[in-house]
Amino acid sequence: MDESSIGALIGIVSSLMVVAILYGVTRAGATGGMGRNGAVGIRTRATKRSDDAWQAGHAAALPVVRVLCLALLVLDLVCLALVFLGPSALRPWLGLIPAAGIVVAAVVTSRAAAKGADAAQ
Numbered sequence: 001m002d003e004s005s006i007g008a009l010i011g012i013v014s015s016l017m018v019v020a021i022l023y024g025v026t027r028a029g030a031t032g033g034m035g036r037n038g039a040v041g042i043r044t045r046a047t048k049r050s051d052d053a054w055q056a057g058h059a060a061a062l063p064v065v066r067v068l069c070l071a072l073l074v075l076d077l078v079c080l081a082l083v084f085l086g087p088s089a090l091r092p093w094l095g096l097i098p099a100a101g102i103v104v105a106a107v108v109t110s111r112a113a114a115k116g117a118d119a120a121q
Helices: 003-031 051-085 096-120
Strands: none
Touching: 003 051, 003 096, 051 096
């Protein structure tokens, strides 16, 4: 296994960890298992307004996060398959694709949470 493959694997494994954390934190915030705090959660201006806005924002984001996490898992599996089966010229970029997916997921998730929190006010 060459260095570019190892780099891609690191990116894919990191993405899998982020997906697990994203889902777990959003679910905990939505179900009341994690109250409003200054360190963990979907921290937008709207969700930080009150405890009700915090929970409503996470609850609104949870269905979106489920879909995004499934999409990211599929993306990670495709990238993993390409590490072993794809052309060697593609391997250096395969670690960046899941990272780009996470950035998109973060933007979509924060917008969904802000809408939910605004609706709760």
